[in-house]
Amino acid sequence: MSQRIAIIGAGASGVISSRGTCSFSPTLYDAKSDGAAPFEDHRAVLRLRDPKTAILLGCDVESVVVDKAVYCDGRLHTKTDLRMNNLYSLKTTGELGRKSISELGKCQRYIMTGPPPQPTGTVHWNQRLKLVRSSGVYRQLIFESGCQAEYDAAISTIPLPALAGACGISVAPGLFKTNPIYVTTLEVCNPSSVHQTIYFPERRFWVYRATLQNRTLIIESTADIEENEREEVINAFGLGCCRIKQLSTHTQKNGKMVSVSEDLRRQLIWEITDKFNIFSFGRFGVWKPLRMDQLPEDLDKIKRMISSKQKQYQIQKERAT
Ligand SMILES: Cc1cc2nc3c(=O)[nH]c(=O)nc-3n(C[C@H](O)[C@H](O)[C@H](O)COP(=O)(O)OP(=O)(O)OC[C@H]3O[C@@H](n4cnc5c(N)ncnc54)[C@H](O)[C@@H]3O)c2cc1C
Numbered sequence: 001m002s003q004r005i006a007i008i009g010a011g012a013s014g015v016i017s018s019r020g021t022c023s024f025s026p027t028l029y030d031a032k033s034d035g036a037a038p039f040e041d042h043r044a045v046l047r048l049r050d051p052k053t054a055i056l057l058g059c060d061v062e063s064v065v066v067d068k069a070v071y072c073d074g075r076l077h078t079k080t081d082l083r084m085n086n087l088y089s090l091k092t093t094g095e096l097g098r099k100s101i102s103e104l105g106k107c108q109r110y111i112m113t114g115p116p117p118q119p120t121g122t123v124h125w126n127q128r129l130k131l132v133r134s135s136g137v138y139r140q141l142i143f144e145s146g147c148q149a150e151y152d153a154a155i156s157t158i159p160l161p162a163l164a165g166a167c168g169i170s171v172a173p174g175l176f177k178t179n180p181i182y183v184t185t186l187e188v189c190n191p192s193s194v195h196q197t198i199y200f201p202e203r204r205f206w207v208y209r210a211t212l213q214n215r216t217l218i219i220e221s222t223a224d225i226e227e228n229e230r231e232e233v234i235n236a237f238g239l240g241c242c243r244i245k246q247l248s249t250h251t252q253k254n255g256k257m258v259s260v261s262e263d264l265r266r267q268l269i270w271e272i273t274d275k276f277n278i279f280s281f282g283r284f285g286v287w288k289p290l291r292m293d294q295l296p297e298d299l300d301k302i303k304r305m306i307s308s309k310q311k312q313y314q315i316q317k318e319r320a321t
Pocket of ligand 1: 008029048
């Protein structure tokens with residue numbers, strides 16, 4: 001008998017884990033209402049570096065060459081210096097680290113096209129995880145709806161503090177925080193086939209990144225922007241003479257996660273796996289700003305751990321019954 005695999009959370013990471021573990025016929029649970037697609041709330045730029053990720057997501061991609069530059073001290077730069085990197089890093093994360101602003105010039109990326117990715121296997125929507133119980137080989141997920149599901153191993157993509165709470169592990173209130181980002185989407189009325197990104201490291205701008213994707217100009221900022229800032233971004237692209245329509249403004253609630261101590265993060269993930277046989281996966285699941293391209297490698301490790309437990313599981317189960 002093979003293990004019963006539950007996947008908690010059917011966003012992008014849930015889709016990737018369901019497709020990557022399809023040989024286990026996993027069952028998915030998500031708090032969202034019926035069939036809401038991953039990325040439904042995502043208006044920021046979304047690009048993949050590795051087309052293999054798109055295969056795991058089960059979606060089509062278009063390969064594009066993106067030109068990147070920095071706008072600083074009133075002009076465009078095609079080379080970043082340390083000051084720009086540090087300004088950008090502090091502005092977007094409050095920490096110092098090497099950011100994508102350091103890699104300017106041309107780069108190849110993949111943009112998802114076609115219908116949004118969908119999980120494989122059975123999905124139970126409207127199921128918000130409330131409690132996890134584990135005793136010997138008996139493990140159970142209990143949802144706010146009152147539904148209960150037994151599992152042998154689980155992959156959780158829901159935010160780590162929510163999973164910890166359901167497992168009865170307390171974390172200091174307010175420790176795991178996310179900050180919103182604001183996305184302004186405009187349309188350039190001229191025909192366009194370019195993919196260009198400009199970074200804005202200076203603190204005088206709320207905008208930190210703007211991307212021209214064919215005719216769509218996507219402006220990402222840490223606060224709502226005013227007309228004058230929007231104009232400066234448009235001029236940085238040299239589009240001051242174009243007719244430009246505003247399409248939407250959107251607040252993306254979980255735009256940037258505030259990092260927590262590495263020891264605490266690892267300790268929580270380990271404790272949950274050890275006690276409940278639940279593997280945390282994905283950006284919010286492990287509370288680390290991962291790109292989707294980093295997920296296939298993590299999933300391979302989880303699959304190896306689940307498979308290696310299969311034999312041990314069979315022996316334990318035979319003993320228990
Ligand atoms: C601004 C921004 C830009 C990004 N740009 C890129 C990029 O260019 N390239 C790239 O590769 N990646 C990018 N990413 C990362 C990528 O978007 C994320 O990794 C991905 O969307 C996260 O998906 P997820 O499934 O891990 O989380 P989510 O999409 O949050 O999915 C979690 C799911 O869990 C469910 N859930 C939550 N709590 C519960 C509960 N208690 N019980 C049951 N279900 C629950 C939710 O309903 C949700 O469906 C970006 C992210 C952001 C925020």
